[in-house]
Amino acid sequence: MSIAVTKPTTRRRAWVEHPLSLPINVSMVLWILSFIAVSLLANAPWAVTPVMFVWLLANSAAIVYVGMHLTVPLDAPRKSESEVVAEGTSLFRDAMYRLRRNQMATGSMVILLLLMLACFSQFALFHLIPVIKGKDRAAFASDSFYALHLDHTRTNEGETYEPPTAQHWFGTDSLGRDLFARTLFGGSVSFLVGIVGTVVSVSVGVSWGAVAGYFGGRVDEWMMRIVDILYGLPFLFLVILIMTLVNGLGNVASSTDQKFAEAAAAEKAGDTDKANAILSEITPDQRTASIVTKFMPPIVVVFVAIGLVSWLTMARITRGQVLSLKEREFVVAARAIGARAPRIIFRHIVPNLMGPVIVYSTLTIPEIMLSEAFLSFVGLGISEPNCSWGSLASEGLAGVNIIKPYWWLMVYPAAALSLSLFGLNFIGDGLRDALDPRSAK
Amino acid sequence: MIRFVFGRLISVILTIWFVATLSFFLIRLAPGNPFANELRGATPEVTEAKKREYHLDLPLREQYWIWLRGVVTGDLGPSMKYRGKTVNEIIRQTFPTSIALGSVAMVFAVVLGMMTGVIAALKKNTPIDYGLMAVAVFGISLPSFILATLGIVVLVFWARLFPLAGWETYSNVLLPGLALSLPFAAKISRLTRVGMIEILGEDFIRTAHAKGLSERQIVIKHALRGAMLPVVSYLGPAFALILTGSLVIEKIFFIPGLGTIFVQAATNRDYNVVLGTVVVFSSLLCFFNFVVDLSYTFLDPRVKPVSGR
Numbered sequence: 064m065s066i067a068v069t070k071p072t073t074r075r076r077a078w079v080e081h082p083l084s085l086p087i088n089v090s091m092v093l094w095i096l097s098f099i100a101v102s103l104l105a106n107a108p109w110a111v112t113p114v115m116f117v118w119l120l121a122n123s124a125a126i127v128y129v130g131m132h133l134t135v136p137l138d139a140p141r142k143s144e145s146e147v148v149a150e151g152t153s154l155f156r157d158a159m160y161r162l163r164r165n166q167m168a169t170g171s172m173v174i175l176l177l178l179m180l181a182c183f184s185q186f187a188l189f190h191l192i193p194v195i196k197g198k199d200r201a202a203f204a205s206d207s208f209y210a211l212h213l214d215h216t217r218t219n220e221g222e223t224y225e226p227p228t229a230q231h232w233f234g235t236d237s238l239g240r241d242l243f244a245r246t247l248f249g250g251s252v253s254f255l256v257g258i259v260g261t262v263v264s265v266s267v268g269v270s271w272g273a274v275a276g277y278f279g280g281r282v283d284e285w286m287m288r289i290v291d292i293l294y295g296l297p298f299l300f301l302v303i304l305i306m307t308l309v310n311g312l313g314n315v316a317s318s319t320d321q322k323f324a325e326a327a328a329a330e331k332a333g334d335t336d337k338a339n340a341i342l343s344e345i346t347p348d349q350r351t352a353s354i355v356t357k358f359m360p361p362i363v364v365v366f367v368a369i370g371l372v373s374w375l376t377m378a379r380i381t382r383g384q385v386l387s388l389k390e391r392e393f394v395v396a397a398r399a400i401g402a403r404a405p406r407i408i409f410r411h412i413v414p415n416l417m418g419p420v421i422v423y424s425t426l427t428i429p430e431i432m433l434s435e436a437f438l439s440f441v442g443l444g445i446s447e448p449n450c451s452w453g454s455l456a457s458e459g460l461a462g463v464n465i466i467k468p469y470w471w472l473m474v475y476p477a478a479a480l481s482l483s484l485f486g487l488n489f490i491g492d493g494l495r496d497a498l499d500p501r502s503a504k
Numbered sequence: 505m506i507r508f509v510f511g512r513l514i515s516v517i518l519t520i521w522f523v524a525t526l527s528f529f530l531i532r533l534a535p536g537n538p539f540a541n542e543l544r545g546a547t548p549e550v551t552e553a554k555k556r557e558y559h560l561d562l563p564l565r566e567q568y569w570i571w572l573r574g575v576v577t578g579d580l581g582p583s584m585k586y587r588g589k590t591v592n593e594i595i596r597q598t599f600p601t602s603i604a605l606g607s608v609a610m611v612f613a614v615v616l617g618m619m620t621g622v623i624a625a626l627k628k629n630t631p632i633d634y635g636l637m638a639v640a641v642f643g644i645s646l647p648s649f650i651l652a653t654l655g656i657v658v659l660v661f662w663a664r665l666f667p668l669a670g671w672e673t674y675s676n677v678l679l680p681g682l683a684l685s686l687p688f689a690a691k692i693s694r695l696t697r698v699g700m701i702e703i704l705g706e707d708f709i710r711t712a713h714a715k716g717l718s719e720r721q722i723v724i725k726h727a728l729r730g731a732m733l734p735v736v737s738y739l740g741p742a743f744a745l746i747l748t749g750s751l752v753i754e755k756i757f758f759i760p761g762l763g764t765i766f767v768q769a770a771t772n773r774d775y776n777v778v779l780g781t782v783v784v785f786s787s788l789l790c791f792f793n794f795v796v797d798l799s800y801t802f803l804d805p806r807v808k809p810v811s812g813r
Contacts, residue, residue: 292519294741297785299748300766304527304778307770308534315535352535429645436647440752441767453647460653460756477650484645492641 076133079166087125088166089173094118096482103471105228158418161497168493171486178483182250189213189248206230215244216448224462227471234471236458245450246475252451253432253480256366257487260431263370265424268377269416273408275378276385287382290375298372299434306443309364313446316356319349365444369434377423384416418498426491429484436480452480512797516790520783524575527782528568531775538584538773558584558776571779580780585772591780594765599784602750602761608681609746610739613688618735620689621696622723625731628701636693643690648749652683652756680757684749688742692735699731706730729803736800740793747785 078084094115101111162168192209193200200217203210210217211230219239227234233242275286322341329338388394389412397407436453438444440460445451459473539554555561558581559570574581580591624636643651659665659679703709704727712722751763762781769777 288515292515294744296519296523297744297748297782297789299751300782300785301523301526301530303767303770304530304534304782307773308530311535348535433647436649437749437752440647440649441755442771443767456647456649460649473653477653481646481650484647485641488641488645 072137073134074137076135078129078133079164081129081133083125083129085166085169085173087122087129089170090118090125091122092170092174093177094122100227100232103227104232105226108229158497162493165493165496167489168497171489171493175483175486175490178250178479178486179254182247182254185213185215185244185247186251189215189244211241213244215240215248215450217241224469233475234469236472242455242471242475245455246452246479249450249452249455249476250479250483252362252445252449253435253453254483256369256435256451257428257432259366260370260373260435261424261427263367264372264374264427264431265377265420267371268374269381269413269420271374272378272381272383273385273413273416276382277389277404277408277412279386279389283382287379290378294375299437302368302372302434302438303441303443305364305368306361306438309359309361309368310443310446312352313356313361315349315352319345319353322349323353362445362449365435365438369431369438373427373431373434377420377427380419380423381416384419385412388412388415422491422495422498425487425494429487429491432480432484432487452476456480508801509798512794516794519790520786523786524572524779524783525568527779528571529564531770531773531778532564532567534773536773538775558582571776575779575783580783581776583774583777585769585774585777591776594777595762595780595784598760598762598765601759602747602754602763604677605680605684605750605753605759605761606743606746608677609684609688609750610743612681612685613692613742613746614735614739616685616689617692618696618728618732621693622700622728622731624693624697625700625704626723633697637697640690640693643686644694646687648683648687649752649756651686652680652753655679655683656756676757676759680753680759683756684746684753687749688746691742692738695734695738696731699734700727703727703730733800733803736796736803740789740796743792744789747789 098115101107101115104111188209192213193203200214203214205211205219212232217240219235219241222231222235222239223237225231225235225239231241231243233246236242236245271286271290275283322345326338326341329335329341385408394407394411397411402411432452435444435451436456439451439453440457442454442457445454455476456473459469459471459476462469462472537555537560538558539551552561559567562570571581578592580595583589583591583594586594620636620640624633627633656679709722709727712726717725747763750761751767753759754761754763755767762784765777766781766785768774769781
């Protein structure tokens with residue numbers, strides 16, 4: 064008795080292997096999010112329902128289509144292995160392949176890009192449209208798209224605390240400002256803080272760690288000792304103190320600037336005595352404050368202060384890598400030709416650190432966004448009329464109560480913040496797994 | 505060992521001094537003074553008298569020496585905002601609250617994190633593992649104020665399991681402690697999982713299996729000890745983050761802790777209270793890190809206590 068063995072000629076792919084699976088997954092997530100947002104609208108326009116329905120239908124059709132086309136023929140066996148010169152894969156290409164296979168990471172990337180695009184285009188359009196149309200911000204009609212969905216500073220007196228409606232998609236706040244525009248604007252601030260803070264933290268951390276690791280010995284011991292000590296400090300307390308300093312300076316500076324403006328106005332009107340009187344009232348301290356804040360507006364200090372706090376992990380990782388890199392042949396060779404330490408560190412060692420540095424910077428961005436949200440939540444970060452997701456959530460929390468819950472004030476900024484933090488964390492984890500497959504399993 | 509302890513103690517004192525000095529000059533540089541609201545419209549004489557009462561009329565350097573001498577002798581000075589109260593009294597009243605909240609959060613974080621981490625490592629690459637690690641990503645990326653709000657809405661408003669806010673009963677501490685601990689539990693859980701997986705692949709675990717020890721004994725007696733090392737070294741930074749994180753949680757749950765006092769004092773320029781809080785918090789942290797370092801030498805026999813490093 065013999066058993067006939069038929070060789071399989073087809074193969075069933077996994078869902079993630081199909082090229083259409085990623086767009087479908089992303090579109091499904093976006094559908095769910097918009098479904099939640101739309102179903103929360105108090106007076107949704109009738110057109111929304113068919114649009115959502117068609118979107119869902121298209122999605123389901125695509126899922127069915129992909130499901131039917133998962134089976135593909137196996138690649139025809141090659142005539143001879145020796146004929147085909149195997150294409151070499153670089154470490155980078157390998158990593159990119161693994162990253163593409165990670166749907167969580169790629170999907171997060173797409174959603175995050177969309178989110179950033181929305182936030183930054185609000186930021187750009189808010190400033191650009193008045194310039195293009197040659198109109199003042201206040202001159203736009205109150206039912207124009209600009210006034211309704213883009214202008215986050217416009218206050219509407221009769222429309223305070225409105226729940227989400229077809230006019231105000233995310234509702235309005237205590238001053239009747241459109242929460243949709245404010246959420247987008249807060250997003251651009253949060254992303255900026257995250258990115259700039261990360262750049263600061265990466266530059267400091269990599270330089271510190273590279274120098275410590277390269278020189279080794281006593282230098283290393285002391286530099287890492289400092290890192291150890293800083294690790295255990297209540298660092299945000301110092302940031303809070305810095306922020307009180309900066310906010311105080313900012314207040315003084317704005318009142319001084321006002322005085323300067325008054326004096327200039329008086330001067331223009333020909334009233335020199337009055338102008339001099341106002342100018343003589345300004346103390347040297349106030350002048351200094353005004354100049355200091357010109358060069359360092361509070362928002363920049365937020366970036367830098369938070370960035371300076373979060374370089375410690377980066378320094379440790381860099382040091383560990385440098386310790387092993389500096390024994391490698393190419394470094395010895397560079398030293399043999401007479402290259403000096405700075406050149407070896409920044410031309411030879413740092414470029415080889417890029418993998419771990421990229422991974423930890425992606426993981427630092429959400430951390431810094433969290434710290435910023437934390438500071439703004441306590442009331443020391445971004446100050447009015449600017450806002451960030453943290454300060455919006457903080458305002459929103461005041462509206463969470465049993466009697467009359469203004470839930471939308473909390474829900475939308477918090478959801479946007481959480482969504483982008485998830486996204487960034489998934490991307491960071493995906494990158495780590497891709498670049499260093501050993502650490503994953 | 506004695507050298508190690510002494511070296512550490514000296515660096516602890518230097519650290520506290522450094523932080524205190526930095527904070528002193530930072531808060532003094534900030535414009536405004538504690539009496540700005542109180543003495544609005546008062547005559548210059550009154551203002552001067554008030555300043556003299558708190559030595560604010562002296563040059564900054566002398567004020568610094570007076571304050572430092574006070575700190576060394578354990579006197580943090582009078583509060584400038586709360587009339588007739590010393591900073592020591594304020595701290596004595598609010599510090600226990602903060603410590604209770606912080607330690608509850610710490611215990612939650614360690615217990616939850618280690619348990620889930622070990623389970624995930626033992627069930628490596630199964631749905632249980634993936635599920636736990638997905639939850640951990642959520643825990644790491646969600647800010648604690650969002651977690652706390654979710655907790656309030658779900659557990660207090662809907663389920664009515666916990667009292668809303670305040671600080672009277674034991675159940676008051678549970679929800680804030682949980683909200684504060686979750687991000688750290690998630691982080692500890694990941695660390696434990698990675699450490700555990702690494703240890704379980706080591707030779708001495710195979711030997712233990714070969715000896716016929718039960719799975720339970722291997723995990724608890726042999727593997728966990730090694731897997732705890734990264735967790736223990738994370739505890740120091742985690743404690744610092746929990747203490748700062750309590751600022752937000754105290755604000756949300758209206759807990760009368762030291763964090764609330766600190767933020768208020770910083771905005772009011774109540775110099776002595778700010779500095780007192782900073783000194784207390786950094787001493788606590790340094791002490792905690794010191795204990796962590798000591799315990800490290802007990803857990804890992806390879807780590808030799810050397811002064812300095």
